[in-house]
Amino acid sequence: xxxxxxxxxxxxxxxxxxxxxxxxxxxxxxxxxxxxxxxxxxxxxxxxxxxxxxxxxxxxxxxxxxxxxxxxxxxxxxxxxxxxxxxxxxxxxxxxxxxxxxxxxxxxxxxxxxxxxxxxxxxxxxxxxxxxxxxxxxxxxxxxxxxxxxxxxxxxxxxxxxxxxxxxxxxxxxxxxxxxxxxxxxxxxxxxxxxxxxxxxxxxxxxxxxxxxxxxxxxxxxxxxxxxxxxxxxxxxxxxxxxxxxxxxxxxxxxxxxxxxxxxxxxxxxxxxxxxxxxxxxxxxxxxxxxxxxxxxxxxxxxxxxxxxxxxxxxxxxxxxxxxxxxxxxxxxxxxxxxxxxxxxxxxxxxxxxxxxxxxxxxxxxxxxxxxxxxxxxxxxxxxxxxxxxxxxxxxxxxxxxxxxxxxxxxxxxxxxxxxxxxxxxxxxxxxxxxxxxxxxxxxxxxxxxxxxxxxxxxxxxxxxxxxxxxxxxxxxxxxxxxxxxxxxxxxxxxxxxxxxxxxxxxxxxxxxxxxxxxxxxxxxxxxxxxxxxxxxxxxxxxxxxxxxxxxxxxxxxxxxxxxxxxxxxxxxxxxxxxxxxxxxxxxxxxxxxxxxxxxxxxxxxxxxxxxxxxxxxxxxxxxxxxxxxxxxxxxxxxxxxxxxxxxxxxxxxxxxxxxxxxxxxxxxxxxxxxxxxxxxxxxxxxxxxxxxxxxxxxxxxxxxxxxxxxxxxxxxxxxxxxxxx
Numbered sequence: 001x002x003x004x005x006x007x008x009x010x011x012x013x014x015x016x017x018x019x020x021x022x023x024x025x026x027x028x029x030x031x032x033x034x035x036x037x038x039x040x041x042x043x044x045x046x047x048x049x050x051x052x053x054x055x056x057x058x059x060x061x062x063x064x065x066x067x068x069x070x071x072x073x074x075x076x077x078x079x080x081x082x083x084x085x086x087x088x089x090x091x092x093x094x095x096x097x098x099x100x101x102x103x104x105x106x107x108x109x110x111x112x113x114x115x116x117x118x119x120x121x122x123x124x125x126x127x128x129x130x131x132x133x134x135x136x137x138x139x140x141x142x143x144x145x146x147x148x149x150x151x152x153x154x155x156x157x158x159x160x161x162x163x164x165x166x167x168x169x170x171x172x173x174x175x176x177x178x179x180x181x182x183x184x185x186x187x188x189x190x191x192x193x194x195x196x197x198x199x200x201x202x203x204x205x206x207x208x209x210x211x212x213x214x215x216x217x218x219x220x221x222x223x224x225x226x227x228x229x230x231x232x233x234x235x236x237x238x239x240x241x242x243x244x245x246x247x248x249x250x251x252x253x254x255x256x257x258x259x260x261x262x263x264x265x266x267x268x269x270x271x272x273x274x275x276x277x278x279x280x281x282x283x284x285x286x287x288x289x290x291x292x293x294x295x296x297x298x299x300x301x302x303x304x305x306x307x308x309x310x311x312x313x314x315x316x317x318x319x320x321x322x323x324x325x326x327x328x329x330x331x332x333x334x335x336x337x338x339x340x341x342x343x344x345x346x347x348x349x350x351x352x353x354x355x356x357x358x359x360x361x362x363x364x365x366x367x368x369x370x371x372x373x374x375x376x377x378x379x380x381x382x383x384x385x386x387x388x389x390x391x392x393x394x395x396x397x398x399x400x401x402x403x404x405x406x407x408x409x410x411x412x413x414x415x416x417x418x419x420x421x422x423x424x425x426x427x428x429x430x431x432x433x434x435x436x437x438x439x440x441x442x443x444x445x446x447x448x449x450x451x452x453x454x455x456x457x458x459x460x461x462x463x464x465x466x467x468x469x470x471x472x473x474x475x476x477x478x479x480x481x482x483x484x485x486x487x488x489x490x491x492x493x494x495x496x497x498x499x500x501x502x503x504x505x506x507x508x509x510x511x512x513x514x515x516x517x518x519x520x521x522x523x524x525x526x527x528x529x530x531x532x533x534x535x536x537x538x539x540x541x542x543x544x545x546x547x548x549x550x551x552x553x554x555x556x557x558x559x560x561x562x563x564x565x566x567x568x569x570x571x572x573x574x575x576x577x578x579x580x581x582x583x584x585x586x587x588x589x590x591x592x593x594x595x596x597x598x599x600x601x602x603x604x605x606x607x608x609x610x611x612x613x614x615x616x617x618x619x620x621x622x623x624x625x626x627x628x629x630x631x632x633x634x635x636x637x638x639x640x641x642x643x644x645x646x647x648x649x650x651x652x653x654x655x656x657x658x659x660x661x662x663x664x665x666x667x668x669x670x671x672x673x674x675x676x677x678x679x680x681x682x683x684x685x686x687x688x689x690x691x692x693x694x695x696x697x698x699x700x701x702x703x704x705x706x707x708x709x710x711x712x713x714x715x716x717x718x719x720x721x722x723x724x725x726x
Contacts, residue, residue, distance in 0.1 A: 081186065085109035085186075105153065106152060106227070107148075110174070114141065117140060119163060120163075121161075123136070123161055125159050131160060134159075150177075155229040156228055158224065159225055162220055164220045165214065165216050165217070166217065171210075173210065174187060175196075179229045185228075205223050265282050267322070270282055270315060271317050273317070274320055277410060279316065279408070283314050283412070285311070285313075285414060297332055301339040309349060310330050312328055316409070323363050323364065326350065327355045333346055333347040345421075348374065358371035358372055361425075365406075370425075370434030372425055374431050377411060377423050378422055379418075390408065391527075392496040396523070400596065401492040402489070404427060404521065406423065408420065408422050420616060427521050440510050441510070442457050442510065444505065446503050461516050462506070462570070471577050474581040479515070480515055480516060481515050481517075483574070483581075485517040486570070488588075491589060494548060495635065497548075499529075499530055499546065501565070503522055504519055504522070505521065527627070527628055529543050529546040543630075544630075544635040583682060593640065594677035595666070596669075609625065650682075652678045653714050655676070657671070658675075659674075659723070661726050667686050680714070681715050683713075683714050684711060684714065685722070687711075687712075696725050699723040
């Protein structure tokens with residue numbers, strides 16, 4: 001009891017000493033603070049946020065001014081929204097050198113508007129199961145930007161927004177919450193707004209594409225949400241391949257938010273470029289995530305896997321219009337040899353954590369390719385050969401093989417033009433499922449390291465179905481393999497001269513009667529004779545004679561090692577052991593050349609690509625297109641002559657069909673002008689009228705035939721000239 005007076009005196013002494021110290025510190029920094037801030041203008045009311053706010057208010061060195069812009073004056077672009085919030089934060093927290101005065105907390109930023117005067121607005125947070133007021137101010141018609149500070153440190157915050165608007169609604173176009181050391185929380189679209197209020201239903205809160213609206217009411221109203229901040233060093237949880245037991249691992253890829261670029265491009269610039277040239281994609285990535293020695297993906301270009309995934313903001317424009325804008329994960333795409341040589345490609349990952357789990361394929365490619373979950377952005381692997389893969393994919397799809405769609409783009413990274421790239425869906429397991437949604441498929445990647453379970457599946461689905469059988473025929477094989485798909489895919493490799501062809505994806509539906517089929521990818525070894533023109537091997541062949549050839553795919557000479565590619569082994573055995581299948585293959589090949597891979601199609605396709613190269617002034621673009629045109633002019637005839645001479649040693653017949661009016665149908669294909677095609681003996685020429693028209697008669701080699709259609713067997717001794725009259 002006797003010690004209490006001494007203890008109280010000691011406490012008073014310490015308090016006085018602390019006050020003296022604080023006054024001394026303020027007086028010491030007073031000139032610097034005055035010179036630092038007396039000219040500052042803050043375009044918003046300065047509300048209380050910890051000790052720093054108290055000091056600034058007490059010193060009275062900041063003269064607030066209001067931001068008069070309306071919501072419509074601001075860009076809805078999410079990246080620009082974060083940049084606006086960050087600029088406000090920097091104005092609010094200018095005392096970085098005096099951070100000892102500032103408490104940790106959350107900086108908030110809202111863009112909203114109402115036509116009602118002086119609406120009371122408050123933000124409450126839950127502390128120790130009690131709602132306490134964290135911020136409050138008035139909403140007025142002439143204000144749009146409302147920054148504030150929440151003096152709360154937790155990463156999980158239950159929050160309540162209270163409005164007292166009784167005459168007019170409040171329109172909220174966006175909100176952001178920034179916490180030191182955490183990813184920002186941004187709400188600018190319906191998905192994010194719904195995520196904020198998902199556990200609180202209110203009829204007076206409506207969410208639309210333009211933001212969130214709080215309707216007027218007779219009394220104060222509110223909605224609740226939860227702010228869940230994620231530390232910057234966390235990317236999230238990744239699930240390994242489904243056959244590996246859904247192993248979960250924590251990843252430590254480091255992101256820095258908001259994205260800090262050296263420079264970027266305004267939407268107006270991207271729009272103008274896409275009108276003048278070709279579609280553009282702009283990717284903005286934190287400079288540290290690109291070039292940091294520790295975790296920069298360009299600096300550490302050998303890094304693979306999700307731990308080397310970084311945050312990016314992606315915008316695409318076509319013909320002056322926005323295609324999409326979204327946050328996404330970004331990694332480098334492709335193998336190590338290319339990266340070591342400076343071949344930098346990218347892969348974008350759309351996930352719910354970033355905003356959207358996919359981009360509608362119609363926006364990117366026009367056709368039905370499912371929703372795009374992973375998008376590769378690639379450039380040519382070969383100097384002066386910029387379009388090999390896109391052209392080869394187009395040719396393959398025209399032939400009837402499965403190949404992904406592409407589009408040429410100009411790529412910008414943090415405002416710097418990287419040049420010509422093309423976009424293409426990345427054919428991972430999830431992407432394939434999106435593109436082929438009608439069934440669940442077993443998926444086997446024919447390239448790189450494989451999971452043991454995948455190898456067992458593929459061996460059981462392919463090798464064991466034909467390797468141990470003495471004689472194989474079409475009837476047996478078509479129970480296990482899609483032979484139409486196989487044949488058309490191999491013909492696409494032949495037509496394009498694709499040397500590195502034994503890769504892609506093998507798929508098989510889980511239903512009992514399903515058959516194995518193939519999807520092509522990575523056809524950059526087309527049109528260029530890599531052995532001769534890159535590796536500098538001495539060969540006497542011309543470019544259009546490059547492998548693969550008819551001999552490579554069709555013949556299995558006894559005594560030679562089996563072909564290294566399983567598909568070719570299967571195809572060779574069918575061609576050589578089943579005469580009926582051999583006849584089908586022969587006629588399928590000529591049908592493709594007659595009706596799908598026509599001179600008109602190739603010419604129009606190459607004209608389109610040439611115009612795009614000219615639009616961006618691509619160096620030596622015309623020279624490249626001339627090489628590809630020459631390749632196709634000679635490649636088709638080269639293959640036909642190989643087949644004519646060696647398989648099955650028959651002379652190809654030329655058939656000519658003309659009509660007094662068009663269109664007509666030849667072999668089921670619509671013709672809008674005179675037709676000339678090549679046919680092996682034993683095949684059939686079919687002529688039919690187009691819907692709505694009747695054929696009166698035909699002249700077959702000058703002989704009149706009164707019929708509405710013609711089905712003519714081709715033999716080696718008969719001419720084949722048909723005239724159609726309606």
